[in-house]
Amino acid sequence: MYILYGGDYTRAALVQWLLDEGKLDYELKKVDIIKNEHRTAEFLAINPAGLVPVLVTPEGDTLHEVAALLVYLADRHQLTNLAPAPDDPLRGRFLSAVFHIASDIQAEMKRFHFPHRFSLRTEDNGRIQEMAKDLVLSRLEVVDARLAKGGPYTLGDRFSLADFYLSFWIALLDRHTVRQRLRSVARLYDLVRNRPGASRYLVETEKMADDYAELMRRNPCGVIA
Ligand SMILES: N[C@@H](CCC(=O)N[C@@H](CS)C(=O)NCC(=O)O)C(=O)O
Known part of the structure; x- marks a missing residue:
């Protein structure tokens, strides 16, 4: 287990979504x-x-x-409905998308949620958050153009965990602006949000985004130090 x-x-x-899907x-x-x-x-002993x-593996x-x-998890349990196998020609496109989210989207989302860690003055936090959001949106414009040509999913007609991974961060961003500026990303989001296994998670993540925004409003110096 x-x-x-x-x-x-x-x-x-x-990860919980994937464990459930699999x-x-x-x-x-x-x-x-x-x-x-x-x-x-206690927790630092698990992850310093x-x-x-x-994730602690069964071993x-x-x-x-x-x-x-x-x-x-997808590779180990051969969940090829979620991730193309290593010898699948779509594996390259899949890995590009996953690594892009991991490095270029997530890093800016961290700045979006923790602007105080990147600023010396509380009054700058709002602007730093705006800049992080703008950067994510501009990176998503490239994804949007790619999806407009070869979507609706990252791998064309084939859903993969890359789509859920992207949707999770969309749910945490500004869904209204995404809908206005990024039509193909918004379309992917709606498709993923309608999937039986994903819907519950994305609805919860949307709520989490709204609750966290409220926490930020109440704690202008930062929600977590
Ligand atoms: N690169 C790591 C980053 C993990 C990470 O930043 N997790 C957040 C929660 S989503 C966290 O633990 N935040 C606590 C903190 O930054 O103090 C990953 O992608 O798994």
Whole structure:
């Protein structure tokens, strides 16, 4: 059985979705990052980086990095409905999309959610958040153009976990602006949100985005130090 460390306001939902889709046995251990539970001695012994998600494999390996966890689980359990196999010609396009989200989208989303960590003055936080959002939107414009030509999914007609991974970050961004500016990304989002296995997760993530925005409004110096 797998053990997943995660919880509200975290990207662990991505891994939980995949474990559910793959009908894999797991236990969810909740880590409340708003209460700083990711910085307790107990959790730091599991991941000294103090970040979630963490996945403990049935063999007892402790793994981190959400993109790696998604691809690892899909490969290990041959979930080819979620990730093209290594010898599938679509594997290259799939990996490009996953690595792009992991490095270029997620990093800016971190700045979007934790602007105080990138600024010396509280009054700059709002502007830093805006800049992070603009950068994500401009990177998504490239994705949008690609989807307009070869969509509706990242791999054309074929759904993959790359689409859920992208949709998760769309749910956390500004869905209204995405709908106005990025037609093909919005179309992909709607398709994914209508999938039986994904819908619950994306609805919860949309709510999480709204709740977190409220937390940010109430804590202008930063929700988590
Ligand atoms: N590169 C890591 C980043 C993990 C990460 O930043 N997780 C967030 C929750 S979504 C976290 O633990 N935040 C706590 C903090 O930054 O203090 C990954 O993609 O898995």
